[in-house]
Amino acid sequence: MAGGGQVRGIRDRIRSVSSTAKVTRAMELVAASKMRRAQDRAVQARPYAETMRTVLAQLAAVTSGGDTSTLHPLLQTREPKHVTYVHITADRGLAGGLNSNMNRAGASLILEHQPKVDRISVITAGRKGRDFFRRSGMELLADFPELGDFPNFEDVRPIARLIIDEFTSGRVDQVFIGFQRFVNAAVQRPTIRQLLPIVAPADVLAGAGASNTDFIFEPSPEELLATLLPRFVEMQVYEAVLEARASEQSARMVAMRQATDAAKEMVSDLTLAYNKARQDSITGELLDIVGGTAAVENK
Amino acid sequence: MPLKLTIVTAQRTVLEQDGVTKLVVPAAEGQITILPSHAALMSSLAIGEMVVFTGSASESIAIHGGFIQVANDEVSVLADAAETVDQIDLDRAEAARSRAQARLQGRDVDLVGGMDVLRAQFALQRSLTRLRVARRRAGGATGVPSSRP
Numbered sequence: 001m002a003g004g005g006q007v008r009g010i011r012d013r014i015r016s017v018s019s020t021a022k023v024t025r026a027m028e029l030v031a032a033s034k035m036r037r038a039q040d041r042a043v044q045a046r047p048y049a050e051t052m053r054t055v056l057a058q059l060a061a062v063t064s065g066g067d068t069s070t071l072h073p074l075l076q077t078r079e080p081k082h083v084t085y086v087h088i089t090a091d092r093g094l095a096g097g098l099n100s101n102m103n104r105a106g107a108s109l110i111l112e113h114q115p116k117v118d119r120i121s122v123i124t125a126g127r128k129g130r131d132f133f134r135r136s137g138m139e140l141l142a143d144f145p146e147l148g149d150f151p152n153f154e155d156v157r158p159i160a161r162l163i164i165d166e167f168t169s170g171r172v173d174q175v176f177i178g179f180q181r182f183v184n185a186a187v188q189r190p191t192i193r194q195l196l197p198i199v200a201p202a203d204v205l206a207g208a209g210a211s212n213t214d215f216i217f218e219p220s221p222e223e224l225l226a227t228l229l230p231r232f233v234e235m236q237v238y239e240a241v242l243e244a245r246a247s248e249q250s251a252r253m254v255a256m257r258q259a260t261d262a263a264k265e266m267v268s269d270l271t272l273a274y275n276k277a278r279q280d281s282i283t284g285e286l287l288d289i290v291g292g293t294a295a296v297e298n299k
Numbered sequence: 300m301p302l303k304l305t306i307v308t309a310q311r312t313v314l315e316q317d318g319v320t321k322l323v324v325p326a327a328e329g330q331i332t333i334l335p336s337h338a339a340l341m342s343s344l345a346i347g348e349m350v351v352f353t354g355s356a357s358e359s360i361a362i363h364g365g366f367i368q369v370a371n372d373e374v375s376v377l378a379d380a381a382e383t384v385d386q387i388d389l390d391r392a393e394a395a396r397s398r399a400q401a402r403l404q405g406r407d408v409d410l411v412g413g414m415d416v417l418r419a420q421f422a423l424q425r426s427l428t429r430l431r432v433a434r435r436r437a438g439g440a441t442g443v444p445s446s447r448p
Binding site: 047055 | 305309312368370379
């Protein structure tokens with residue numbers, strides 16, 4: 001009977017879709033708890049970053065009358081011949097448009113700089129970004145896979161070490177970093193910043209002009225700057241990775257919630273169809289019986 | 300006016316304390332003591348023990364390099380790493396100490412080049428600092444013996 005087969009088919013689909021919903025619901029819950037932790041870590045890293053920015057601003061104000069480019073190799077602006085872009089993405093997908101949006105932002109940075117420079121290369125942290133740039137045939141300077149969901153400062157440090165080395169040795173003239181900035185649980189924004197040479201944001205410079213405290217420096221301001229600047233770069237990379245991780249978990253949470261909702265909706269549609277099909281098949285059977293009986297009686 | 304002290308690392312805020320009356324800091328160029336109304340100061344830090352005095356109580360903190368800024372009775376410490384007494388894992392510190400010592404005495408075959416000697420020396424310094432700070436737990440001026448995590 002055709003009706004019975006259809007009923008069974010729908011029942012199997014309901015079962016499969018609702019088990020998918022269970023899986024996505026579980027993934028949503030996991031992502032939600034990881035997001036809280038990742039967000040927490042990003043918040044906890046903030047005081048250090050803020051203190052470091054004010055300290056650097058004060059140091060820069062004391063050591064120079066405004067021109068900082070000669071102070072330290074990491075502040076030196078050169079004509080960009082070789083530009084490197086540090087691309088931070090997730091290792092895993094199932095996070096809505098998060099990774100592809102980041103990849104697109106990275107690609108447009110590269111397209112913008114490519115005509116102006118001799119060489120452009122990419123450093124990736126995250127499988128999704130690496131696969132993307134590998135497919136598009138970009139030069140990969142380095143790859144830092146599997147940083148994990150909650151990388152600590154020491155895990156991220158090698159990335160900063162590498163770019164500082166490349167920059168101070170003169171092999172690379174300019175370094176950018178791109179990551180998904182965590183705005184809130186529903187919004188993540190692809191953000192690209194210049195990492196090297198270090199550029200002081202406008203508000204820092206303004207604050208520096210205002211500070212006129214006479215500091216005692218141990219050792220000299222120049223030496224202090226030399227120890228702080230590499231640390232500053234490390235910290236910026238660390239911050240970027242923390243933001244990217246918080247974004248990843250929140251994007252995944254939202255994507256999985258949508259998937260769960262869609263699956264549930266599908267289950268209710270299918271249930272409706274199932275009931276209809278079942279009724280049809282019962283009606284069909286009844287008609288057969290009634291028709292059969294009538295035929296016998298009319299004989 | 301007592302000092303306001305904040306110790307932060309890249310990972311977290313280690314300590315926030317008001318009413319600090321005296322501070323002994325392992326600065327890069329030697330140990331320094333900071334009292335209220337100290338002149339504005341910026342200095343890098345060595346690996347060592349930092350002692351925070353709040354009235355008659357005192358607390359030891361292991362500082363593993365970093366930076367200190369003093370201005371207007373506010374002290375900010377940007378530490379590469381920092382641990383309070385009860386955050387130190389004594390067994391790990393002890394293990395690190397013997398490992399570093401073994402390396403420095405050339406009993407470790409992996410030791411090649413000056414870089415590793417330097418690293419081992421730093422590791423030794425860090426573990427010794429941790430052990431010294433951790434020992435305060437027993438008979439230190441903190442008074443309250445804290446339980447091990």
